[in-house]
Amino acid sequence: MSATTDQVQFAAYAPGRFAEHLPFAQRGYLFTLPGDFPEETPAHTNVTDWEMAVYRAHGEWEVRDINGNRKVWGIGPSRRVAVGMAFQAVARKRRYRAADIADRRAAAGLETVPPYMVEVTAGVTLVLTPQAVAHLFRIEATDFGHPARYHVTDPDGGGAYAITAGEGVELRTLEVGLLHVRCGCDPEATRFENEADALAYIREELSTWAMCENSPGAPAEADAQPDEDDDPDIMERRKERALQATWDGLTDNYERSYQDAQTAREQMTRAGVAMIGQVIRGQLPAATGMSVRAEDLALTAVHGDGDRLWAENGGELPGETVHNVNAYLTDVLTFGRDEEALTDLGWAEDEHLSGVFTIAFPPAP
Structure with a gap:
């Protein structure tokens, strides 16, 4: 299809749309880049639509895809310029891909396009x-x-x-x-x-x-x-197509469910960390983050701006509060507490204490 930046429909997003550790600003705009862009690439090389984000970064506007490698596709002094640069970069990449597909088909003795x-x-x-x-x-x-x-x-x-x-x-x-x-x-x-x-x-x-x-x-x-349906070859092909359609439907459903589960887990973790932050700030108002031992889901430290406000077994935080926080952690980290799962959700492993992870609380309301 022929698409231009003038046709792009933007949808604003607010804090909470992306996890803090992801390379997107807390505020920006989402838009769709059609899978059949640019117009001159053959339809058999088209891809699915890409969801993109454009936001302010380092004094300029920046565009990344949000479902793939989160690559920077365009940078510019204005939103439209950055999006235009992204369109050009994607078009160039897709033209190269279409040409590569044609070359591989030719090398295999096939016509450039399925005839x-x-x-x-x-x-x-x-x-x-x-x-x-x-x-x-x-x-x-x-x-x-x-x-x-x-x-x-x-x-x-x-x-x-x-x-x-x-x-x-x-x-x-x-x-x-x-x-x-x-x-x-x-x-x-x-x-x-x-x-x-x-x-x-x-x-x-x-x-x-x-x-x-x-x-x-x-x-x-x-x-x-x-x-008529009495041709055995036709019936066999129909059976094969039905089986393939069933498999495709199952895999598509699995991939969508996996993505939904990942998004839900990120949202639950953000909400849980915010809730724990409020509980801790009820006793330590200057708290800005916490450290947790993943093995037994135990709170090990509460941090302020450059200071440690509480350490495990310290007296600054009542035992009942620590007990409640540990109980909340069991729920919040139900769906993964290994290093990969925690870092994906924005936790950082302590440089000196193996198995201890730290995360910042969202700003106090």
């Missing part, structure tokens, strides 16, 4: 009953044990009505598409290296199709419509 592309251009889901054929536009969930209701419209222009799921009621999705063959088009499509695989996919997935008018040649007329 066969199947584009789905339209689709409709029908509800079939012995009495009627209707267009589905919504499925209404019902209480457990009761059949779903399909909200439909009449293909001839009649009003909306509902059909109850049951015996003799069938859902059927019909899709229409285009086959592109070395035509120069670059649609969002499923790509193939040879005609046989492209036609097999068409027979499995499309109800009807046509050739792109820019394609130099067309497959045989006999391949123009889908075959």
Whole structure:
């Protein structure tokens, strides 16, 4: 796609959006860099959209991606200039990547771009009953044990009505598409290296199709419509696609769940450290941070500005407060207290005491 800085939509973020140890300012703006940018790179080299952050740093504006390597992509005297520099850097990197993919394909004896592309251009889901054929536009969930209701419209222009799921009621999705063959088009499509695989996919997935008018040649007329489902090769491919789709869905769900869990853990840790800070400041108002022994989740020190306000077994902090803090630590660090987990969450290991980690409290409200 063709994207410019004038089209970027910014969303402000506030303190707490990122953990303090991450290389982002506490305040800034989030925006999305489309995965299909720049426009001239082939669609088969596109990536997912990137989430980016732009913020003030060292007297200038700085742009980093937030989900990958958190690399600096652009720096400038204004937000727009920094974002523009980031767009240029990403475009350059993606052009190099697209060229590298083309070179590797050529080295493998393949065409620079997959020559066969199947584009789905339209689709409709029908509800079939012995009495009627209707267009589905919504499925209404019902209480457990009761059949779903399909909200439909009449293909001839009649009003909306509902059909109850049951015996003799069938859902059927019909899709229409285009086959592109070395035509120069670059649609969002499923790509193939040879005609046989492209036609097999068409027979499995499309109800009807046509050739792109820019394609130099067309497959045989006999391949123009889908075959019946009695072809064992087609059935085997369909089974393989279903298994792959299931696996892809499971891995995507796992990755999203893992990211959600990581974010939730960071948020819980920040909230827990803030809560412990308030408890300690109830006795030591000048407290700015604490040290904890990870092995048994015990508070070992409370720090002020350059001073140690309390050390383990000291009298400045009542025993009940220490007991409460240790109990809170058990909850706060439930999901990881090894070195890697703690440092990821912003704790720093003591240079002289192995297994002891220190973290700063957020400013007092």
